[in-house]
Amino acid sequence: MASSFQELFGHPPEVVAHAPGRVNLIGEHTDYNGGFVLPMAIPQQTHVELRRRTDRRVRAFSANKSQPGEILEFELGQESVGKSWLDYVQGVTQVLQRQGHTLSGFELRVQSEVPLGSGLSSSASLDVAILRALRQAFSLPVDDVQLALLGQKVEVDFVGAPVGVMDPMAASIASEGVALFLDTREMRFERVPLPAGLDPIVINSGVAHNHAAGDYRVRRAECERAAELLGVPQLRDLSEADLPRAEKLPEPLGRRVRHIVTENARVLATVEALRSADLPKLGTLFYASHDSQRLDYEVSVPEIDLLVGLAREDADVYGARLTGGGFGGSVVMMARAGTGAAVAARIARRYAERSGQQPAILVPQSIEH
Numbered sequence: 001m002a003s004s005f006q007e008l009f010g011h012p013p014e015v016v017a018h019a020p021g022r023v024n025l026i027g028e029h030t031d032y033n034g035g036f037v038l039p040m041a042i043p044q045q046t047h048v049e050l051r052r053r054t055d056r057r058v059r060a061f062s063a064n065k066s067q068p069g070e071i072l073e074f075e076l077g078q079e080s081v082g083k084s085w086l087d088y089v090q091g092v093t094q095v096l097q098r099q100g101h102t103l104s105g106f107e108l109r110v111q112s113e114v115p116l117g118s119g120l121s122s123s124a125s126l127d128v129a130i131l132r133a134l135r136q137a138f139s140l141p142v143d144d145v146q147l148a149l150l151g152q153k154v155e156v157d158f159v160g161a162p163v164g165v166m167d168p169m170a171a172s173i174a175s176e177g178v179a180l181f182l183d184t185r186e187m188r189f190e191r192v193p194l195p196a197g198l199d200p201i202v203i204n205s206g207v208a209h210n211h212a213a214g215d216y217r218v219r220r221a222e223c224e225r226a227a228e229l230l231g232v233p234q235l236r237d238l239s240e241a242d243l244p245r246a247e248k249l250p251e252p253l254g255r256r257v258r259h260i261v262t263e264n265a266r267v268l269a270t271v272e273a274l275r276s277a278d279l280p281k282l283g284t285l286f287y288a289s290h291d292s293q294r295l296d297y298e299v300s301v302p303e304i305d306l307l308v309g310l311a312r313e314d315a316d317v318y319g320a321r322l323t324g325g326g327f328g329g330s331v332v333m334m335a336r337a338g339t340g341a342a343v344a345a346r347i348a349r350r351y352a353e354r355s356g357q358q359p360a361i362l363v364p365q366s367i368e369h
């Protein structure tokens, strides 16, 4: 393959590391409100190859972002924002050094199967894969949860994306076929296997959320303002009994609060539905979550609504919803066991016909890959 590590740097890598993308089953925009989330790893991963250097130079290549042979560089200790995807690498080295870890320069090659900017957390899988490679190369004393928190710091403190803890936690400790029920405030988590009788489906709408950073910030600010007006530290501290009070807030704050409060309750109900294998209940929760994102939180787009609408018409689908931060991205569906591949194919085909977009089926993974 062109631009292999050997071709780029003239020798083989010393370490390789990987981290998966994730699909959030339910619990959207709840993590920065101290609430509950339920992500699961997807088969697509980010792969990192790395070799230490004897100086302080970092040289990096991404098969997803770079031209053939195009290597970006910086000097350890001189990280500066604004170098596009290299910010994620610079963020990792700056955060590690500020926490007292000693590094030398290194060569890095990145390649990912996680679609970028599609609500499946390519960025956290990149942060976590680089951190894992560095942990191994430099024998850093960092456990998996600490590693996830470092990944979050990379995006919040360096890249300038005020993300919650769900994505790096999913990339660091979630696995396929097992949901990670995470209480983001207490940082307590439990693993909840998907019951038999269920085929998860993930379809990328082909609409990237490229310009969503601003909208995400607005939602965060609205939540902080609403919490302040309601006199609680975080929206996590509210229950459904508080909703009449919240609904008196100036528009659109009441609706934002209603999404967060009902979404937290839906995560808890979804965990119960998974444990008791109540698949119709699970489906109802998914659709309710989608409607809440669409109407109260206003993070959906027409293409995503079309995918969810096609799922609603399909007798083999229990439920479907927008997954990830929104404003484009992907949809997660739960279908009857054994039907996943066929359902995904027919929904993707109808969606492509009606929207003119090019959807991609991530789960179930096609056998050619």
Ligand code: ADP
Residues within 6 Å of the ligand: 046, 062, 063, 064, 065, 084, 085, 088, 110, 111, 112, 115, 116, 117, 118, 119, 120, 121, 122, 123, 124, 126, 324
């Ligand atoms: P998401 O995490 O939902 O995919 P983000 O906007 O948070 O979307 O992150 C996407 C950004 O992360 C890309 O624009 C790029 O800067 C960086 N990124 C992710 N994966 C890679 C990769 N394989 N190579 C280079 N940059 C990547």
Ligand code: MG
Residues within 6 Å of the ligand: 121, 122, 123, 124, 167
């Ligand atoms: Mg991201």
